[in-house]
Amino acid sequence: MKVLVAIKRVVDYNVKVRPRADATDVDLNNVKMSINPFCEIAVEEAVRLKEQGLVNEIVVVSIGPQQAQEQLRTALALGADRALLVVTEDVLEPLAIAKCLKVLCDREQPDLVLMGKQSIDGDNNQTGQMLAALTGYPQGTFASKLELTGDNKATVTREIDGGLQTLALTLPAIVTADLRLNEPRYASLPNIMKAKKKPLDTSTPDELGVSISPRVKLLKVELPAQRAAGIKVADVEELMDKLKNEAKVI
Amino acid sequence: MSILIIAEHDNSDLRPSTLNSVSAAQAIGGDIVVLVAGSDCAGVADTLSKVPGIQKVLLADNPVYSHHLAENMAPLVAEIAEGFSHVLAPASTTGKNLMPRVAALLDMQAISDISEVISPDTFKRPVYAGNVIATVQSSDEVKVLTVRSTAFEAAVAEGGNATIEQISSVHNQDACTFVGQELAVSERPELTSARIVVAGGRGMGSSEGFSMLEKLVDKLGAAMGASRAAVDAGFVPNDMQVGQTGKIVAPDLYIAVGISGAIQHLAGMKDSKVIVAINKDPEAPIFQVADYGLVGDLFELVPAIEAQL
Numbered sequence: 273m274k275v276l277v278a279i280k281r282v283v284d285y286n287v288k289v290r291p292r293a294d295a296t297d298v299d300l301n302n303v304k305m306s307i308n309p310f311c312e313i314a315v316e317e318a319v320r321l322k323e324q325g326l327v328n329e330i331v332v333v334s335i336g337p338q339q340a341q342e343q344l345r346t347a348l349a350l351g352a353d354r355a356l357l358v359v360t361e362d363v364l365e366p367l368a369i370a371k372c373l374k375v376l377c378d379r380e381q382p383d384l385v386l387m388g389k390q391s392i393d394g395d396n397n398q399t400g401q402m403l404a405a406l407t408g409y410p411q412g413t414f415a416s417k418l419e420l421t422g423d424n425k426a427t428v429t430r431e432i433d434g435g436l437q438t439l440a441l442t443l444p445a446i447v448t449a450d451l452r453l454n455e456p457r458y459a460s461l462p463n464i465m466k467a468k469k470k471p472l473d474t475s476t477p478d479e480l481g482v483s484i485s486p487r488v489k490l491l492k493v494e495l496p497a498q499r500a501a502g503i504k505v506a507d508v509e510e511l512m513d514k515l516k517n518e519a520k521v522i
Numbered sequence: 523m524s525i526l527i528i529a530e531h532d533n534s535d536l537r538p539s540t541l542n543s544v545s546a547a548q549a550i551g552g553d554i555v556v557l558v559a560g561s562d563c564a565g566v567a568d569t570l571s572k573v574p575g576i577q578k579v580l581l582a583d584n585p586v587y588s589h590h591l592a593e594n595m596a597p598l599v600a601e602i603a604e605g606f607s608h609v610l611a612p613a614s615t616t617g618k619n620l621m622p623r624v625a626a627l628l629d630m631q632a633i634s635d636i637s638e639v640i641s642p643d644t645f646k647r648p649v650y651a652g653n654v655i656a657t658v659q660s661s662d663e664v665k666v667l668t669v670r671s672t673a674f675e676a677a678v679a680e681g682g683n684a685t686i687e688q689i690s691s692v693h694n695q696d697a698c699t700f701v702g703q704e705l706a707v708s709e710r711p712e713l714t715s716a717r718i719v720v721a722g723g724r725g726m727g728s729s730e731g732f733s734m735l736e737k738l739v740d741k742l743g744a745a746m747g748a749s750r751a752a753v754d755a756g757f758v759p760n761d762m763q764v765g766q767t768g769k770i771v772a773p774d775l776y777i778a779v780g781i782s783g784a785i786q787h788l789a790g791m792k793d794s795k796v797i798v799a800i801n802k803d804p805e806a807p808i809f810q811v812a813d814y815g816l817v818g819d820l821f822e823l824v825p826a827i828e829a830q831l
Contacts, residue, residue, distance in 0.1 A: 405626035410698035
């Protein structure tokens with residue numbers, strides 16, 4: 273069984289981004305970039321399935337700049353077998369990414385596509401669902417548990433607003449990872465060295481026949497309204513007094 | 523312009539978030555039609571028919587829609603969406619699961635989690651965990667949007683008289699089937715629409731710590747929330763998580779107990795009207811957003827607050 277894992281290069285989750293002075297976009301000069309944390313969980317899940325003997329090949333894919341090779345190498349060090357990079361320096365929207373992934377799914381014919389549920393830059397939470405629409409595959413989004421049940425089916429437990437929902441999906445299927453699906457491992461040094469020799473092929477959206485022209489224009493970015501600094505109260509009595517007589521919320 | 527809203531409900535009751543989406547639709551302007559897709563959900567359509575501002579309620583009542591599976595719902599919505607300028611749904615897990623699938627079927631680029639309507643094609647939305655607000659303009663023919671419920675007031679629920687129209691279209695498949703669900707049963711108000719939220723973090727120490735917090739929650743008539751750390755530690759179930767990847771809340775009063783205040787948590791609650799933080803660490807980042815901070819041992823302070831109510 274073959275798994276395709278799609279990953280995104282994003283600003284590291286520890287970086288606090290700020291708008292550029294001209295407010296046209298956020299300032300990403302000289303900031304640390306990493307694999308999107310949800311994508312890393314997706315890679316880990318694929319590696320665990322391979323370790324259980326349920327999967328024999330993991331293909332990791334990214335669509336983005338040349339530097340996304342770094343994140344693909346990280347995924348290879350974590351246990352993916354080979355990598356594909358669709359190179360573009362242009363702004364990418366979820367639909368454009370899903371269209372590229374659709375072409376790659378047609379070529380690679382994976383039994384399972386694993387992705388993060390959202391990227392922590394755009395916070396869109398769209399690409400997996402869009403790829404599911406374009407391929408016609410069933411989708412198990414926001415997954416906190418994934419079991420391959422052997423009869424060409426997967427059981428996915430999803431984190432939903434009221435609790436948990438379980439779905440049975442017939443493969444091929446798209447599964448997007450939530451935080452509690454697993455805890456990703458760290459790549460070992462020997463595996464990082466080995467990953468440098470694993471195959472990494474590149475193409476472009478043009479070669480895939482996909483138009484990635486944006487549909488949505490970013491007009492400006494700004495900081496959210498800041499909260500006025502509050503006060504520290506000395507004790508419970510003062511807190512209760514403030515809540516009753518100043519804020520009037522209880 | 524004409525706007526289609528996908529109602530969120532559990533087949534018997536309408537979720538309040540749908541009314542926030544109605545407000546967003548009113549801010550866009552145009553005729554408003556609401557789709558209720560589900561099973562034995564005619565009561566939900568009746569409820570919506572009384573909401574002023576809604577011209578028509580479409581009712582697709584069929585067992586294939588009972589669990590709102592995106593595989594069945596998306597082709598239905600895409601079919602109905604023809605001729606509409608906007609398709610909206612609350613940015614809940616149901617809306618987030620469904621709407622991108624609808625958008626891709628229509629070959630439209632969806633816009634997630636809008637927090638303000640600037641004009642019919644221009645919206646504000648939080649990015650980077652709410653650290654930055656982006657203003658975006660769509661050039662697509664149909665704007666497919668999910669709506670951040672806390673950013674829009676709930677529309678008035680009574681006084682309207684919309685017509686209800688049956689939709690007979692059935693989309694079914696067998697590649698995705700519903701197996702089961704575990705939903706939290708609670709007498710407390712719903713987390714995302716409660717007036718008061720009391721949330722606990724890693725500092726609660728255990729599930730027992732949360733039991734102590736429950737007494738305060740119930741005395742205040744509040745909903746209970748939690749940080750990701752508390753959920754990951756297994757103190758409480760995932761549906762209580764407030765934050766970037768959990769629920770977004772904006773109550774009148776948010777009391778954060780034993781929560782340090784990671785930016786991912788702040789992303790989910792910093793629009794609350796009044797924030798109280800109780801933490802033993804005076805340097806905890808939560809105090810930077812709190813209106814009232816109380817430094818000390820929560821195991822002494824929480825019962826003391828409860829005693830004063």
